[in-house]
Amino acid sequence: MAPLTPYTFIQCPCSDPSTLARSGDVAPSDADDDDRTFDPRAPRANFSLYPLEYLLYCEDCHQIRCPRCVAEEIVTYYCPNCLFEVPSSNLKSEGNRCTRSCFQCPICIGPLSVTSLESQPDPNLLAAPDHTAAPQAGPYILTCSYCNWSSTEVGIRFDKPNSIHAQLAKLRNGGEVRLTAKERRERRKEALQSGPVGAPAASEGDNGDLDIETQFANLKTFYQTQLADSNPGGNGLSLGDPGFASPNSLSRIMSIYTGGSLHDKKAKSRVGTMREALDSDEGLQIADLDETDAIKMLHEEGCDGTLSTEQLRNQPPHLGGAHLHGRSRFTSELRPIPYLLRTKRSKRCPICRHIISKPEPKMQSTRFRIRLVAGSYIPSITVRPLNVPGGTPAAPPETLRPLQPAQFLLTFKNPIFETVRVTLATPATTPGRFASKVTVLCPQFQIDANTDVWDEALKDNDRDRRRRKGDDGPSQSSSSASAQLQGQGGTHQAEAGKIWERGRNWVSIVVEVVPASLRLDLLPLIAKLAGDGAEEKVNVSPLKEDEDLLEIPMFVRIEWEVEGGGDEVGAAPSRDREAKEKKELAYWCVLGLGRVGQA
Amino acid sequence: MSRRPPRGEYIETDTGNKVARKATLVGTQNIMLGGKTVIQQEVMIRGDLARSVQSSSSGGTPASNTAVAIGRYCFLSRGCCLRPPGRLYKGSFTYMPLRINDHVFVGPGSVIQAASIGSHVHIGAKVVIGEFAIIKDYVRILDGSVVPANMVIPSFSIVAGQPARVIGEVPEGGHETFELRDLYKTVGNNLPPAPS
Numbered sequence: 001m002a003p004l005t006p007y008t009f010i011q012c013p014c015s016d017p018s019t020l021a022r023s024g025d026v027a028p029s030d031a032d033d034d035d036r037t038f039d040p041r042a043p044r045a046n047f048s049l050y051p052l053e054y055l056l057y058c059e060d061c062h063q064i065r066c067p068r069c070v071a072e073e074i075v076t077y078y079c080p081n082c083l084f085e086v087p088s089s090n091l092k093s094e095g096n097r098c099t100r101s102c103f104q105c106p107i108c109i110g111p112l113s114v115t116s117l118e119s120q121p122d123p124n125l126l127a128a129p130d131h132t133a134a135p136q137a138g139p140y141i142l143t144c145s146y147c148n149w150s151s152t153e154v155g156i157r158f159d160k161p162n163s164i165h166a167q168l169a170k171l172r173n174g175g176e177v178r179l180t181a182k183e184r185r186e187r188r189k190e191a192l193q194s195g196p197v198g199a200p201a202a203s204e205g206d207n208g209d210l211d212i213e214t215q216f217a218n219l220k221t222f223y224q225t226q227l228a229d230s231n232p233g234g235n236g237l238s239l240g241d242p243g244f245a246s247p248n249s250l251s252r253i254m255s256i257y258t259g260g261s262l263h264d265k266k267a268k269s270r271v272g273t274m275r276e277a278l279d280s281d282e283g284l285q286i287a288d289l290d291e292t293d294a295i296k297m298l299h300e301e302g303c304d305g306t307l308s309t310e311q312l313r314n315q316p317p318h319l320g321g322a323h324l325h326g327r328s329r330f331t332s333e334l335r336p337i338p339y340l341l342r343t344k345r346s347k348r349c350p351i352c353r354h355i356i357s358k359p360e361p362k363m364q365s366t367r368f369r370i371r372l373v374a375g376s377y378i379p380s381i382t383v384r385p386l387n388v389p390g391g392t393p394a395a396p397p398e399t400l401r402p403l404q405p406a407q408f409l410l411t412f413k414n415p416i417f418e419t420v421r422v423t424l425a426t427p428a429t430t431p432g433r434f435a436s437k438v439t440v441l442c443p444q445f446q447i448d449a450n451t452d453v454w455d456e457a458l459k460d461n462d463r464d465r466r467r468r469k470g471d472d473g474p475s476q477s478s479s480s481a482s483a484q485l486q487g488q489g490g491t492h493q494a495e496a497g498k499i500w501e502r503g504r505n506w507v508s509i510v511v512e513v514v515p516a517s518l519r520l521d522l523l524p525l526i527a528k529l530a531g532d533g534a535e536e537k538v539n540v541s542p543l544k545e546d547e548d549l550l551e552i553p554m555f556v557r558i559e560w561e562v563e564g565g566g567d568e569v570g571a572a573p574s575r576d577r578e579a580k581e582k583k584e585l586a587y588w589c590v591l592g593l594g595r596v597g598q599a
Numbered sequence: 600m601s602r603r604p605p606r607g608e609y610i611e612t613d614t615g616n617k618v619a620r621k622a623t624l625v626g627t628q629n630i631m632l633g634g635k636t637v638i639q640q641e642v643m644i645r646g647d648l649a650r651s652v653q654s655s656s657s658g659g660t661p662a663s664n665t666a667v668a669i670g671r672y673c674f675l676s677r678g679c680c681l682r683p684p685g686r687l688y689k690g691s692f693t694y695m696p697l698r699i700n701d702h703v704f705v706g707p708g709s710v711i712q713a714a715s716i717g718s719h720v721h722i723g724a725k726v727v728i729g730e731f732a733i734i735k736d737y738v739r740i741l742d743g744s745v746v747p748a749n750m751v752i753p754s755f756s757i758v759a760g761q762p763a764r765v766i767g768e769v770p771e772g773g774h775e776t777f778e779l780r781d782l783y784k785t786v787g788n789n790l791p792p793a794p795s
């Protein structure tokens with residue numbers, strides 16, 4: 001297993017800690033709440049822990065916000081392949097996929113290119129900067145450069161190299177052209193005008209031949225005529241008529257599926273029943289339950305020929321296809337997948353509704369109008385192993401050795417222009433079956449402000465002038481101290497109550513851990529030593545996934561002062577304008593240190 | 600003051616590029632470096648694969664025949680390869696330029712045949728970017744991905760897999776992690792740890 005890089009995850013306050021108890025293996029007795037530590041292994045913890053980059057910050061609530069609790073609003077829709085923006089009005093009529101020529105391979109989901117069948121090798125027609133060079137000869141096909149699938153496998157070719165989406169909608173697998181809804185309507189009109197009404201004029205085919213879209217259209221017209229024909233009299237009796245065949249229910253159902261356009265107030269009072277569709281012109285479709293072909297296919301192609309769940313999920317509904325009637329599909333009938341549109345979204349604070357992130361609406365722009373990220377408000381915490389005695393920055397050990405003390409360096413970097421006080425708290429032992437001991441050597445310290453930009457220039461020189469500081473006083477740069485540190489090399493020792501190193505706007509402290517042994521046979525013994533009579537209940541089941549992971553829950557409280565703004569809700573009106581206002585923010589985070597070896 | 604051996608591991612140019620002596624740059628006259636770019640050892644850049652068919656407008660002047668253009672603060676890790684993509688154009692085969700913008704990190708052992716790569720792009724280790732792929736700004740491509748030829752990757756995508764697909768979005772707080780200025784400073788012949 002690859003060695004784990006240490007990490008820090010932060011818990012968003014939107015997850016109520018009182019709901020985070022581990023239901024399975026925590027004894028009900030420790031349900032008294034206030035001093036319960038956050039358990040990073042609780043199943044719910046997965047959903048509330050985020051790396052700092054994923055968190056936003058509301059300046060009005062002074063609180064962290066995470067992807068789970070922010071309210072999103074779509075600013076722009078665009079195709080991730082041709083990068084054209086799609087107006088939201090088009091979405092309603094044309095759906096949430098690109099309607100140009102952007103398709104994904106139904107087998108491997110790689111991008112498909114339009115290729116001319118005639119002058120075979122030009123797989124880069126779409127990427128070509130000038131289309132004038134493209135050979136005009138058709139027919140064209142879609143090909144996947146990754147797995148070599150091509151639309152010829154389902155017998156689909158195109159006459160034109162552009163607007164493939166519209167062409168594909170008319171093509172069935174095998175290349176048969178089907179009528180569009182519009183053409184069908186026109187044909188129907190012609191039929192109605194020429195032939196006598198009611199005669200089965202210009203039937204579109206036999207019962208088996210109705211595709212999904214046609215069937216829906218036929219049913220819709222059928223029910224519309226039924227509704228129009230039904231007796232509009234008989235007021236006030238509507239309540240006692242719950243049958244599906246009643247005009248009332250029907251108009252309600254139809255308004256659901258047709259976006260309310262059919263809803264008709266007069267329909268409220270219709271009573272009685274109506275007949276159902278009788279033939280394919282009216283939308284009757286007899287289910288084809290003959291599965292001989294499918295069974296034969298299965299025999300021929302085996303499991304490999306059937307779809308994976310993912311392929312099935314990626315396959316958009318093909319309205320021009322025949323009803324599946326519960327039949328499963330084969331890879332040999334998959335159609336190209338039009339790209340799903342992507343969005344740019346702005347985000348609001350769930351509590352105060354202020355916008356905390358808002359991208360520039362233009363697709364091509366990567367700028368943000370508002371971008372309040374947690375990283376500019378709360379200190380970042382980085383973890384790295386500290387190799388004490390040798391002083392050599394050798395490669396960190398792949399795993400932590402059980403029962404062997406190990407030291408880690410936590411570096412806190414302050415992003416704000418004020419000095420912050422940090423208070424840390426961890427449980428003495430990590431939660432879970434294998435309790436590792438944790439000691440934060442310096443749980444309280446101060447980090448200097450992130451001073452202004454003009455310091456940036458000095459930063460480069462200053463960066464490596466690190467200086468060990470015994471106390472928590474104001475920082476000062478002194479090259480002699482840094483030289484001293486260089487000279488001391490490995491003799492630098494971690495001491496309780498003292499920070500390890502400090503810089504312009506950062507402080508490093510040491511955390512010592514004694515990883516627990518993962519030996520299951522020791523568990524009852526440990527429980528016995530603890531002497532709480534729980535040894536009977538000791539869980540000696542085999543090691544679960546990630547149970548060897550050493551994760552430390554840590555409570556972080558940061559305090560700082562800002563110039564008395566007075567505009568804060570609930571802030572006491574300060575008499576003195578110069579008075580500083582105290583701010584405080586507290587949250588749980590999790591330090592992932594590594595995996596404990598099984599020795 | 601410090602007397603260092605004249606031959607460091609890197610050749611440092613006037614514009615601040617740091618090119619490892621053990622990197623292979625073929626056809627250097629067709630390779631453009633924007634400055635402050637690091638090219639580590641065993642990197643190969645195929646500047647020799649320049650466009651052989653001139654577009655009709657530029658009447659045969661071979662003046663600008665850039666095969667590989669790289670912006671500022673790019674970092675090409677050990678053993679990666681940049682190779683211009685090629686295709687048929689008006690009936691004959693030609694290479695097309697490979698353009699890379701600023702702050703692009705290319706991981707060790709990766710092969711790049713894209714048409715263009717935007718700014719602030721992180722390409723992991725052992726990644727293959729197929730011919731004529733277009734990668735926009737703020738994109739992270741995870742280790743071992745195979746980006747198919749002609750794929751377009753929009754801004755703020757996290758991409759992984761074989762074939763690569765978009766598996767997530769770069770979060771708002773993650774933009775700064777693409778900055779390569781600090782990484783640039785960690786590489787070179789006379790590195791900082793000599794203050795005073």
Ligand SMILES: [Zn+2]
Pocket residue numbers: 012013014015064065066067068069070
């Ligand atoms: Zn949240």
Ligand SMILES: [Zn+2]
Pocket residue numbers: 079080081082083084098099100101102339
């Ligand atoms: Zn598109």
Ligand SMILES: [Zn+2]
Pocket residue numbers: 105106107108109110144145146147148149
């Ligand atoms: Zn494919």
Ligand SMILES: [Zn+2]
Pocket residue numbers: 058059060061062349350351352353354
């Ligand atoms: Zn808020």
